[in-house]
Amino acid sequence: MNERTEHAMNSIPEGGRQEIYDAVVIGGGAAGLSGALTLGRARRSVLVVDAGHPRNAPADGVHAYLGREGTPPGELLAAGRAEVRGYGGEFITAAATGAERDGGVFRVFLSDGSDLRARRLLVTTGVVDELPDVPGLADLWGSDVLHCPYCHGWEVRDRAIGILGTGPLAVHQALLWRQWSADVTLFVHTMDEPDEDQYEELAARGVSVVIGEVASLETRDGRLLGVRLASGTLIRRHVLAVATKMTAGAELLASLGLEPTDLEMAGAVIGSRIAADPTGATDVPGVWVAGNVTSPTDQVVAAAAAGVRAGAAINADLIAEETRRAVAERRAPFSAHLEREVCEVVLGDRRHGL
Structure with missing residues (x-):
């Protein structure tokens, strides 16, 4: 125990x-x-x-x-x-x-x-x-794989941060994490490719975009080394932000x-x-x-x-x-509460043997 x-x-x-x-x-x-x-x-x-x-x-x-x-x-x-x-x-x-x-x-x-x-x-x-299905990701959950910048952003500030794109909120997520680091890369992965306006926003904030599916996460001594693409390319990152x-x-x-x-x-x-x-x-x-x-x-x-x-x-x-x-008991005929009140009125101190 x-x-x-x-x-x-x-x-x-x-x-x-x-x-x-x-x-x-x-x-x-x-x-x-x-x-x-x-x-x-x-x-x-x-x-x-x-x-x-x-x-x-x-x-x-x-x-x-x-x-x-x-x-x-x-x-x-x-x-x-x-x-x-x-x-x-x-x-x-x-x-x-x-x-x-x-x-x-x-x-x-x-x-x-x-x-x-x-x-x-x-x-x-x-x-x-529920984590994205990427080999190596679950092992780093809570350390180098994170989800909330308000929970962890300060601790990873100014580091190389990747954003794993799995849905329509990934661009928003990348722009949010940009507040904590100037080195942010959005991996398109399984999300739809950003549209022209989104590309412009990302470019204006200095966020890099990598097209291609992520195959796995590479580690060294238990820490994130980088993101391996399906093409075989390794892009080094210290932190990967995901949407669960x-x-x-x-x-x-x-x-x-x-x-x-x-x-x-x-x-x-x-x-x-x-x-x-x-x-x-x-x-x-x-x-x-x-x-x-x-x-x-x-x-x-x-x-x-x-x-x-x-x-x-x-x-x-x-x-x-x-x-x-309590109200129902008080109103009920012959209730214990009513009986106590009647005794107090009728007997007074005699009820207590005084």
Whole structure:
């Protein structure tokens, strides 16, 4: 058992799991932990189910996160887990394989064969990055093969950067990365060749264009050496920027009737997402989403903020439910609440033996 699993399991109280949690959070990244922290501070019982495969694990650090700039992803998550535990949050290392509504609560089924019950669900299962099929590319993902200039641009500034053209957004991508380096080359690869206006824009910004399909990436000592074309030509590059297809990790949600929708940018489908309102509420009452599963292009800080919003919305929804029940109990004839009030009025201090 590794340290992560040990800590996760140790956060379950000795008496075992609760029968019903106020909320179960599925996914222990920035969005899930922020939601759990918000709910814990609201005095809610929370359990986080985390399979332990964060999207940004290969990255050297989290960037553009005020106060946390450059923090290694694992360190940020460890700090977040400790904070959630400080407010009574619990953890279990497992994958959630499905969920269903069971009366007024949800049952969540886990990969170890067990299940959990919760009044509300917050799903923060992120996305899966589907990489272009180029030999050698996957081995360098997160180090010399990158996708987001706002996440990694500063760290590779002024280096020789290549752009792998796989769709209509490649020209935009090349012009964007040009902000961080004067040495940018667009490899047309499988995209349509740029039109005259695009060629002019690229030329004006000093971006080189290479026609021909990329056959593989060449490495030396584990680092990118260059891009090998199908013609055999090797063009040296330090970094290759790619566009991944970002597929929502929504298998669990399908069991609740929630299916992902296409995510488009400039008319091109770049991935999928689970639709939700600004608080993260989905079309299924009681189910919220936050982070990349609903907003795949968000950076870590935005995912964390979305988790806070969803956590607050879930707490407000629980309060509304509890208030409705309290009013119904108060209005019900011969209710326990009414009986207590009558006793107080009729018996007064005598009820307490005074």
